[in-house]
Amino acid sequence: MDFNEKRIPIIKIRDYLIVSIQVDMHDRLALQLQTQILEEIYRTGSKGVLIDISTLEMVDSFIGRVLSGMASMAAIMDAAVVIVGMQPAVAITLVELGLEMPGVDTALNMELGMEMLEKRLNKA
Amino acid sequence: MLEIVSDKSWELLEKCPILNEYDIVKARQIVREFAKKEGMGIVDQTRITTAVSELFRNMFSYASGGEVLIEKGIIEEKPTLIITCIDKGPGIDNIELAMTDGYTSGGGMGYGLPGAKRLVDRFEISSELNKGTTVRVMKWK
Numbered sequence: 001m002d003f004n005e006k007r008i009p010i011i012k013i014r015d016y017l018i019v020s021i022q023v024d025m026h027d028r029l030a031l032q033l034q035t036q037i038l039e040e041i042y043r044t045g046s047k048g049v050l051i052d053i054s055t056l057e058m059v060d061s062f063i064g065r066v067l068s069g070m071a072s073m074a075a076i077m078d079a080a081v082v083i084v085g086m087q088p089a090v091a092i093t094l095v096e097l098g099l100e101m102p103g104v105d106t107a108l109n110m111e112l113g114m115e116m117l118e119k120r121l122n123k124a
Numbered sequence: 125m126l127e128i129v130s131d132k133s134w135e136l137l138e139k140c141p142i143l144n145e146y147d148i149v150k151a152r153q154i155v156r157e158f159a160k161k162e163g164m165g166i167v168d169q170t171r172i173t174t175a176v177s178e179l180f181r182n183m184f185s186y187a188s189g190g191e192v193l194i195e196k197g198i199i200e201e202k203p204t205l206i207i208t209c210i211d212k213g214p215g216i217d218n219i220e221l222a223m224t225d226g227y228t229s230g231g232g233m234g235y236g237l238p239g240a241k242r243l244v245d246r247f248e249i250s251s252e253l254n255k256g257t258t259v260r261v262m263k264w265k
Binding site: 026059061088 | 146173
């Protein structure tokens, strides 16, 4: 496996930022992504962020904390975060681990996540 | 203090050092590969991978690393994956407290040890101040 410091790409489509995490993140990479997303929200004025974790095979307490922290930080910057595509085994493990992710919106897939963000923005 | 003893019938599959953050990722992927090889289902693979990820991170954050032994053996008549994390860190002063949900001595969430325990079939911990900590988890098929 290649452990070079690769950045996880953040793509902007209309008012949204789309991030697809496709590597098993080490802790520093997870924190770096957190900062990167907040910087992109600031730079682009995006109102919503979709984070696809469908290829993540595990979410431990650290990554869980980074994801929920990211949602809270983005909320302060007036952007909503939706985490999409969590695998069933990951969901089971997260709950058994005892980790709750308060304030984190989730959707089954990218399409539903996008709908969720659109509904939210239209309401506002 | 609980002594952690190995059984001679166990087969050593791999030894991994945990010295940096990349090692945590590498070692948990190796554990998942062995879990897969042992025929564990996807949920059990995820449970053991997540549990060891918590333990590896503890070694890295609190004890500046350590060594991991991945073994397999027969426990309670079931083929079992046995992962032992050995560090020479500061040790845990109060194991009972460290095993409490939400308690943290560092910057973590406090779900590491108790959470890892819930995800495995057997959990053993032994620690001595200024000597180090050994944690062993077992997951059977």
